[in-house]
Every structure is written in C-alpha cells, then in structure tokens.
Amino acid sequence: MASSTRSAALRVEAKAASPDALAATVRLVEIDPLKVPEGSAVVEVRSAGVNPSDVKAVLGAMPHAVWPRTPGRDYAGVVLEGPKNQVGREVWGSGGELGIRRDGTHAQRLVIPAANLREKPAAITLAEAGAIGVPFITAFTGLRDAGSVKKEDVVLVLGANGKVGQAVTQLATAAGARVFGVERSPEAYRGHANGEVTMLGASEGDIAERVRAATGGHGADIVFNTVGSPYFEAANRGMAMRGRQIFISTIERSVLFDIFAFYRGQHRYIGVDTLALDSADGAAVLDQLRPSFEAGKLKPFPVLAANVYPLARAAEAYQAVLSGAPERVVLDPTL
Numbered sequence: 001m002a003s004s005t006r007s008a009a010l011r012v013e014a015k016a017a018s019p020d021a022l023a024a025t026v027r028l029v030e031i032d033p034l035k036v037p038e039g040s041a042v043v044e045v046r047s048a049g050v051n052p053s054d055v056k057a058v059l060g061a062m063p064h065a066v067w068p069r070t071p072g073r074d075y076a077g078v079v080l081e082g083p084k085n086q087v088g089r090e091v092w093g094s095g096g097e098l099g100i101r102r103d104g105t106h107a108q109r110l111v112i113p114a115a116n117l118r119e120k121p122a123a124i125t126l127a128e129a130g131a132i133g134v135p136f137i138t139a140f141t142g143l144r145d146a147g148s149v150k151k152e153d154v155v156l157v158l159g160a161n162g163k164v165g166q167a168v169t170q171l172a173t174a175a176g177a178r179v180f181g182v183e184r185s186p187e188a189y190r191g192h193a194n195g196e197v198t199m200l201g202a203s204e205g206d207i208a209e210r211v212r213a214a215t216g217g218h219g220a221d222i223v224f225n226t227v228g229s230p231y232f233e234a235a236n237r238g239m240a241m242r243g244r245q246i247f248i249s250t251i252e253r254s255v256l257f258d259i260f261a262f263y264r265g266q267h268r269y270i271g272v273d274t275l276a277l278d279s280a281d282g283a284a285v286l287d288q289l290r291p292s293f294e295a296g297k298l299k300p301f302p303v304l305a306a307n308v309y310p311l312a313r314a315a316e317a318y319q320a321v322l323s324g325a326p327e328r329v330v331l332d333p334t335l
Contacts (some may be wrong), residue, residue: 006030008333009107010314013068015060019322023315026058034111041082041114043091047130048105049074050329053275055318057100062275065100072105073098074133076126082114092120092286094133095279106314108333116279118286121293127308128300131328134274137285139167142246142272146222151176154215156238158182159226160199163301163328164248166191168224173197174297180211180220182231190326192299208238219243229255236261244268301328310335
C-alpha cells in the first residue's frame, strides 16, 4: 500500500565531490506518497540526529551505500500509520541500513518495519530521543561484546568528550567502574556521569604510564578507543592483564602491532561496526537502555536550539558536524 500524502525529504543523487559541495549535493525535494510494505509503519519524524557517519556517507566514504537515497540513521517521531495499537505513539530508533542501503531518517516521514518500533522513554523529549541512537548503540555494543563493565573495572575512554565517548562514560560509571578519559589537550569532562571521571591530556605525558601509576600498576581492563591509530600504541601499553580494547574508527588503517605483548598480556581486540546493525538490532539495544533512561541513570545529550536545523538548512547542519560541533546536531523536519 502507499501512504496517503506527499512529503518532503533530503535527496542525494550521488556523492558530494568535496565538503564544499554539500550545499549543492544535499537537496530538499517533495516525494510521492511512500510505499508501505505489509507489516510496516509510517513515522512522522520530529527529530533526526546528524552523525559523522551520515556526513561521511554523503561524501562517498561508505562503499556499500546505495544511490540515490535519503541520509540519516537516528530518529524520533510519532507513528502515523501502522498497527492500531502503535498509531499515535512517540517512538525512537536507529539502524545501520538507514541512509546507507535504504532511504533514511532525514525526511518528514520514514517507513520502518512495525516490529522495530519502540516507544521512547517518557523521561526524555522527542528532540533528545532523536539524538541518542548511534552514539549509545555504539557504546553499548562495544562494552557488551567486551564482556560488559564490572564495578571493579578500570575503563580508559580515548576521545572521552566525543558523543560515543560520553555514552561509554555514562554506561561505565553507571556500572560503578573507575573511568579515565583522554583528549588531545587537557580539558574537563563535558558530559553526564554517574561517578568521577579523571581526564588526561595526551599532550601532558604518556597516557599508559599515567593510568598505570594511578591504578597501582594495574592498567585499564577496558580501553574504548574511539579515535583508533593515534592512540593504538599507548592504549596497548596501558592495558591490564586480560584487557580488552574496542575500536570503532581510525585515521591510519595500518599500525605497528607487538604480537608478543598481545599474547603475553592475554589481550582481546573488539571491532564494532554499527553499519552492520539494522533497525531491529538497534531496537534490541534501545530495549536494554530504556530502563536506565527512564530512571535518570543515563541522560540524553543536550539539544540546544542553535543546533536544531530545518530540512531546508540540512547542508549547514552537515557542515557543523563535519567541523566538529561539540554538541549534538539535530534536524527537525517539522520546522
């Protein structure tokens, strides 16, 4: 069947030639009524986070992307069409296929399998709910695959003030772990935490030595490396016996690797690619996170009015993310 009315969406016909070409590449178009397969629902999108991966996809950095398409992975909104018990509900979601292998969330309306709909926590707003997906799903998946965080763990977060880093810090401190955060220069931790966060500036000295000194020589049980290659060697030296290092990104693809230290330390490396997690996987993770958001143990990222853009100004929003905006950037298709 088809949705009953036309709607607006961002459309990208082919990758942008450069960041300067985003304004010419990302177009706002009116689209025909959406085709709604059996078992699917239509969500009126009220908030859609802009992730670095969304912008990279438009720039052609995702080789498996399908063109043309509508970008966007995260969303929150209201169910317009679908199962009767879902219509009118406020929902949230995220999927690695959205905006990559099929049309995504940077649109007024989104078609999603009804089985993947999840009601958003009442404790957070729609604007906040649309900005949670990728960072928290990445953080939760990495920590889960590393064996989850225990109260006695030491967790080292490389890139702690990035959105994934802040999500990791929230989850680790909620579990009672001792958390060290690293940024290139000395700075305070900028996000919510459920316990103390010791921040280290990489420019101030050897990260591994400082973490070991602060932990009586123990080191980090879990290293969540959101940056990749620049911290690889120091992170290895800072890992505790049977430590685990999680990777979600990198700058250089090839790094020097000390096999001897790896097996003598009984270390593990965990790679997380959330593009491989579809909206059903995202729904399953949000099910796990929901109680902590409802209880206030986990907090959404602040969504500042200055960082909320209408679809007509999406290219500006993408540029803001590309330039390293410190706060979450969100599209509101109702504006």
